Amino acid sequence: MTFTTQALNKPRWLSLYAPVANEMLATEEVLRSELQSEDPYVDQLVKHAFRLGGKRLRPALLLLAAKAAGKVTREHIVLAAVVEMIHTATLVHDDVLDEATIRRHGETINARNDNEASVLVGDFLFTHAFSLAASLETTFACQTIGRSTNIVCAGELRQIHSRGNYSLSEGEYLSIIDGKTAELCACCCRLGAHYADSSATIEDAFDRYGRHLGLAFQIADDLLDLVGEESQAGKSLGSDLKKQKPTLPLIQLLATCSEVEQHEILALCHREGSEARHALAARMERSGAVEYAHHRAQEHAAQALAELRAVPDSGAKGVLAELTRLVVTRRE
């Protein structure tokens, strides 16, 4: 059993990353060697966090942006490992937060151990990521990653605060997911372009590409949580409803229905279980709220694609375009 094959457990996604396949493997090797600990308990916890490994979307974005912008360097490999550590840290902390019992088809650390270990494993990964980013020659990566992860945390805090606020506007929702999801995608693409010695114009275009991709991804992800199939998604759905977290289809449904319907919908929101979720999903389908959210995701995907026009054609650019289409049509 090797770390690498365990971690890369989403073959449908990973086959996409062909233009940077070797670099993805080199990234896995950095993760493996960096995250060894002399203490067997620490070692086991950290390895477990990574064995849950998923789509490796963030390192892929960074490496594909690098390749599309020019060339992949040793710095990119290190930074690809850094962003995956950070993403994994947020997932581990999210499991403390969300009390999700199924994620990425595996047990959560939280279920295996307790909240305390999960908090510290997340902190261990965060600090290790920063330490590794600081091994590069300049402070650029530390600055960029420090700022972006701070924005991610603020976005997640604002999302907690939005719980139970069913009058959340679409603008507020977008601003929250811009922080909690799109910011790190933008950061990955910027780092990819920057360390490939891109011009400031290209670097900014990649940042905006990553941001729109992240927005499209999160809107689609939230849609999946409301109307997806658990067997396909590989994780428990309906968690946003359970946490009273209004997302775009619900915001749209509430914004366009009658007052009587609003009361019925809010009553469904406060009811537990898959029956209420299916009833809500049916209403969202009927009213066009699902289509609306899907359309908004597609718009951001189109804006992401538009940003790629500034980039010369290449295999890597083609994959970035393909990824953009995939995030809005995916079922897992």
Next chain:
Amino acid sequence: MTFTTQALNKPRWLSLYAPVANEMLATEEVLRSELQSEDPYVDQLVKHAFRLGGKRLRPALLLLAAKAAGKVTREHIVLAAVVEMIHTATLVHDDVLDEATIRRHGETINARNDNEASVLVGDFLFTHAFSLAASLETTFACQTIGRSTNIVCAGELRQIHSRGNYSLSEGEYLSIIDGKTAELCACCCRLGAHYADSSATIEDAFDRYGRHLGLAFQIADDLLDLVGEESQAGKSLGSDLKKQKPTLPLIQLLATCSEVEQHEILALCHREGSEARHALAARMERSGAVEYAHHRAQEHAAQALAELRAVPDSGAKGVLAELTRLVVTRRE
């Protein structure tokens, strides 16, 4: 009501920092301006975490080391704010961990809000600290702080793992507190000396000074938790017993008593409440385990003082020496 006066609420400690009083105030100003957030919810949570502010030992160590080593620069002020953010982040996460209800005479964030917000506020402070450290010219601070905070997390994880392990040796205990406490003190002193352009020899001496000080501090802190008075300490005591966390006096007691006594002691360890704590404290006093732990703390304090011999005499050096004596005699 200003942030500064609220935060600096341990006047007995703070009067000690006289040689760097202005720099301590400048550090508070950096903390205040850096930790403002446009989002009122985020702003309130972060300010609350800092309003619990305590002894400001870590910024003081950094600034006093800087002054004793030569001069305090703008970089030191920034880094003093950074280490206090990191320390506060670990305290906030510790409140998730420890479920302590009284800390530093104030409510914990955890009691006011929930675990989720506490995890994210800690992350917000961690990432902000790294972002601020990255604003300096070189990667030295990011590297040093990244590595040290990673060691802190590993130490805390090992401590969790040691729970209920009443055969923990003194060596294992010292190795754990070396990671979870002494490492960050060593880091502060090293940064102070480094940015005052000290020689490598002096920088290393300050690192060792901080480490021994941290060990002395933690042994004394653990002793206080077992045999101190809650009214003087300003926080709930006995939490180590409650968490089945063996510390030095208990380790020494178990190592030196008869097998029959061991059974009695372990039975007391598993009983809740202040009565069991007082019975254990009495046994530790009688057996000499309290004196032993106190003596070990004093030994580390003496080793810390010995490291200061390499440093020219100054007011700041005098305070570092005074602090060293204070950490092993304090009751709060």
